[in-house]
Amino acid sequence: MPSNKTQPARGMRDFLPADVRRREYVIGVIREVYERYGFEPLETPAVENIETLMGKYGEEGNQLIFKILKRGVHESTGEADLALRYDLTVPLARVVAEYRDKLPKFFKRYQIQPVWRADRPARGRFREFYQCDVDVLGSKSMVVEAEICAAVSDVLERLGFDDFVIVLNHREILRGILEVSGVTEEKQADALIVIDKSEKIGKDGLRRELVERGVFSEESVDDFFERFGRLAETHVGPAFDIPESRTREFEKQQQEEMNSSWLDKLSSSLDQHEGGKLGIKAVRQILDLSQNSPARGRIRFHPSLARGLSYYTGAILEVGLNIGDFRGSIGGGGRYDNLVGMFLGQDVPACGFSLGLERIIVVMTEREMFPAGLVTSPAEVMVTVWNEESVLNSIALASELRAAGLRVDLYPEADKVGKQFKYASARGIPFVAVLGDDERERGEVSIKDMKSGKQRSVKREDVASVLRNWEG
Amino acid sequence: MPSNKTQPARGMRDFLPADVRRREYVIGVIREVYERYGFEPLETPAVENIETLMGKYGEEGNQLIFKILKRGVHESTGEADLALRYDLTVPLARVVAEYRDKLPKFFKRYQIQPVWRADRPARGRFREFYQCDVDVLGSKSMVVEAEICAAVSDVLERLGFDDFVIVLNHREILRGILEVSGVTEEKQADALIVIDKSEKIGKDGLRRELVERGVFSEESVDDFFERFGRLAETHVGPAFDIPESRTREFEKQQQEEMNSSWLDKLSSSLDQHEGGKLGIKAVRQILDLSQNSPARGRIRFHPSLARGLSYYTGAILEVGLNIGDFRGSIGGGGRYDNLVGMFLGQDVPACGFSLGLERIIVVMTEREMFPAGLVTSPAEVMVTVWNEESVLNSIALASELRAAGLRVDLYPEADKVGKQFKYASARGIPFVAVLGDDERERGEVSIKDMKSGKQRSVKREDVASVLRNWEG
Numbered sequence: 047m048p049s050n051k052t053q054p055a056r057g058m059r060d061f062l063p064a065d066v067r068r069r070e071y072v073i074g075v076i077r078e079v080y081e082r083y084g085f086e087p088l089e090t091p092a093v094e095n096i097e098t099l100m101g102k103y104g105e106e107g108n109q110l111i112f113k114i115l116k117r118g119v120h121e122s123t124g125e126a127d128l129a130l131r132y133d134l135t136v137p138l139a140r141v142v143a144e145y146r147d148k149l150p151k152f153f154k155r156y157q158i159q160p161v162w163r164a165d166r167p168a169r170g171r172f173r174e175f176y177q178c179d180v181d182v183l184g185s186k187s188m189v190v191e192a193e194i195c196a197a198v199s200d201v202l203e204r205l206g207f208d209d210f211v212i213v214l215n216h217r218e219i220l221r222g223i224l225e226v227s228g229v230t231e232e233k234q235a236d237a238l239i240v241i242d243k244s245e246k247i248g249k250d251g252l253r254r255e256l257v258e259r260g261v262f263s264e265e266s267v268d269d270f271f272e273r274f275g276r277l278a279e280t281h282v283g284p285a286f287d288i289p290e291s292r293t294r295e296f297e298k299q300q301q302e303e304m305n306s307s308w309l310d311k312l313s314s315s316l317d318q319h320e321g322g323k324l325g326i327k328a329v330r331q332i333l334d335l336s337q338n339s340p341a342r343g344r345i346r347f348h349p350s351l352a353r354g355l356s357y358y359t360g361a362i363l364e365v366g367l368n369i370g371d372f373r374g375s376i377g378g379g380g381r382y383d384n385l386v387g388m389f390l391g392q393d394v395p396a397c398g399f400s401l402g403l404e405r406i407i408v409v410m411t412e413r414e415m416f417p418a419g420l421v422t423s424p425a426e427v428m429v430t431v432w433n434e435e436s437v438l439n440s441i442a443l444a445s446e447l448r449a450a451g452l453r454v455d456l457y458p459e460a461d462k463v464g465k466q467f468k469y470a471s472a473r474g475i476p477f478v479a480v481l482g483d484d485e486r487e488r489g490e491v492s493i494k495d496m497k498s499g500k501q502r503s504v505k506r507e508d509v510a511s512v513l514r515n516w517e518g
Numbered sequence: 519m520p521s522n523k524t525q526p527a528r529g530m531r532d533f534l535p536a537d538v539r540r541r542e543y544v545i546g547v548i549r550e551v552y553e554r555y556g557f558e559p560l561e562t563p564a565v566e567n568i569e570t571l572m573g574k575y576g577e578e579g580n581q582l583i584f585k586i587l588k589r590g591v592h593e594s595t596g597e598a599d600l601a602l603r604y605d606l607t608v609p610l611a612r613v614v615a616e617y618r619d620k621l622p623k624f625f626k627r628y629q630i631q632p633v634w635r636a637d638r639p640a641r642g643r644f645r646e647f648y649q650c651d652v653d654v655l656g657s658k659s660m661v662v663e664a665e666i667c668a669a670v671s672d673v674l675e676r677l678g679f680d681d682f683v684i685v686l687n688h689r690e691i692l693r694g695i696l697e698v699s700g701v702t703e704e705k706q707a708d709a710l711i712v713i714d715k716s717e718k719i720g721k722d723g724l725r726r727e728l729v730e731r732g733v734f735s736e737e738s739v740d741d742f743f744e745r746f747g748r749l750a751e752t753h754v755g756p757a758f759d760i761p762e763s764r765t766r767e768f769e770k771q772q773q774e775e776m777n778s779s780w781l782d783k784l785s786s787s788l789d790q791h792e793g794g795k796l797g798i799k800a801v802r803q804i805l806d807l808s809q810n811s812p813a814r815g816r817i818r819f820h821p822s823l824a825r826g827l828s829y830y831t832g833a834i835l836e837v838g839l840n841i842g843d844f845r846g847s848i849g850g851g852g853r854y855d856n857l858v859g860m861f862l863g864q865d866v867p868a869c870g871f872s873l874g875l876e877r878i879i880v881v882m883t884e885r886e887m888f889p890a891g892l893v894t895s896p897a898e899v900m901v902t903v904w905n906e907e908s909v910l911n912s913i914a915l916a917s918e919l920r921a922a923g924l925r926v927d928l929y930p931e932a933d934k935v936g937k938q939f940k941y942a943s944a945r946g947i948p949f950v951a952v953l954g955d956d957e958r959e960r961g962e963v964s965i966k967d968m969k970s971g972k973q974r975s976v977k978r979e980d981v982a983s984v985l986r987n988w989e990g
Binding site: 051052053054055058059060061062063065066067069070081082083084085086087088089090091092093094095097098109110112113114115117118123124125126128130137140141143144145148149150151152154155160162164173174182185187189190192193196200334335336337338339340389390424425428431437438439441442445448451452453454455456457458459469472473 | 523524525526527530531532533534535537538539541542553554555556557558559560561562563564565566567569570581582584585586587589590595596597598600602612613615616617620621622623624626627632634636645646654657659661662664665668672806807808809810811812861862896897900903909910911913914917920923924925926927928929930931941944945
């Protein structure tokens, strides 16, 4: 009985050849850039023990984790002992705890693998998606943050993006802002959730929700906005549309000035708050260390960036793009100095960034940013089968051309030659090699250029080099 | 509270950088060869609807499938609606049914992705492992089988294997043997299970189990062995140890003669059985079509190869290796003309082969078959940080060298320079670049060759080219 369910599972996708080639192109660029920054590849299993993941992503995260039933007799009890990887950071923390002695003092790793979340599927949001992570473990130096910003900028520039911004904030600055505004510790998490949405809900929404959640009273919220009104300003917004009259250099300078002015202002508001001051110092350092790197002028300090995950402890980062449907984040990260400690019992400083492959691909597809040279035909030449008797000869020719390094398709049946040509043409294969009886007798092969229609007879031993140097 | 469970889940593995590089090397070779044969890449989700997988792999398979709990309120009921991919063939069949109109008449795809089985973990057997599949859909021609044998031989030769054999049999031959021996239809599945183990259990075990399972009586089993005794002979055994006195060419000829003699003998035994005769014809064709391909002399016809999966309908294939602990299969495949029909309601002829990445890597590691040139150092050069004031300059140098295409690590902290050198040395980074105050003033960089210990001062703009052309 045929199953009528042949679609992939909800929120999951099949990638046909052209899709895979696009994905591999992007992954290839990301991998190459990360390697240039001295990051090394790591891979972890898709499946983790359930206790490794639970409790690391907050209550919402717990619900979105795909859980796997225990095998055997336990299957009927509904008990789950395994779960699908939810991000690449928690498995990294586990790996660092497990192999601490084998790993270098500074462990710089990249990891490009899928993760799974039982989110409600939406445009650009899937239940299986790839993350491309870089992380540095073992150093508290802000050089780490600067290197990560540089690597991410480098990746995006090499993919052809010029309109991205790396939004930067610091958890201690956020804490400072809230504490000097009189927000109690237990209300801070609520406040962060609201502030994190400021980009979406705007100034009025921000004010309303802060009051609704009891973070501020109707009176105190005005004080708050007087001091920190900029929190409500957009952070992935207009300032990185580049009007044609402005140069990139102008934009970069403008960005640097804006960062300085904001930091100066905040600095005076937080001058009595130790954590806030440390946060501002760290942000200034990261900006300073990025002066001579690909991240120069790409980083926008913005005090409203909060990021959902609870494990961040220092700098937090998010990359925004501003065009078309995908105004918004294509990746994020930050410093999480305590996460490894949850596994190791001893903290290891850490900072990382995760680029979302799916959105990058959506935007690159919309903007037609993929290089024309991406392999789109399944082969460089197709060898035809003249008749039943000559199959062996066709296989021999295909073998010779493959040994010479060509990508060769072999038509599998002794169909009419016209049909075989039509097939090659439909598949976009640029050349067809025909081994008819005449050609065989002369030790030749007839080559047809499918674009121009030109055909020419070539000595069998020359076929590969003729194809390589074909001139229309 | 630190978790003491930092190992990966049972039967799963973490791959540290050197492991990933080995895996990527092998995958790269496999991918390149498959592309030369005109195969195109396909990727499917790790997670499938549970009904897509259940019932496709037999009763044992059903039990080994990892099942995923329904989300939300259903989580407590223990109901599973999704499952982890168990192989790459069933998802392919689903894909072909779903996208039939988008796919070419002959769909040749490769797919290199992990699969998951809740098997008892053992040496070389994991719960998450990669399969490297090639399949051709849309043709019944034996050219397909021949091309698959050629591609697999090509892959293994390029990886450096010379002692593999592709064992070939045909389901119709097996059916013929059983039917002319008087085995009833309902006993045939049992018989195949036993015959499939003949390699392990030997002639005596085979005889005993065939009787125990009621396939034959004590009397009829002797008749059976008289006619088909060769079933009990080893098929991945001695004949592909290559004594030094023999050449590869001699081996190939010997293999061809052996195939002919077996086929002739079987042919007379099965001359009254239509299916058996068809099977023998198909096998002869595959052997014939492989005369001029990389599979020549690699294929061993053996009537005892049965293969577990129930979906095969024609030729069945298994690649055996014979050395060390891993005597046994490193991959298998065959023709399955009815599987797509289970999804589409209309049969599509299909034939494929799956190479097991894990065993290939185990054997290659044991035999030290990985090329010496595999990237083992995380960077080509490490830039040191002279002091806090010069960090910016070090970042600038690292950026320049990266832009020139070098893989560059940057020491993240202003540690003592001796400590930085020690670190680079421990990590196997061949060069260290030092930007001290003197060098900076002169616009130079000091380069140290970590192997020879030689150090030399180089103009800053020449660093990349000097490193590329360094001569000890």
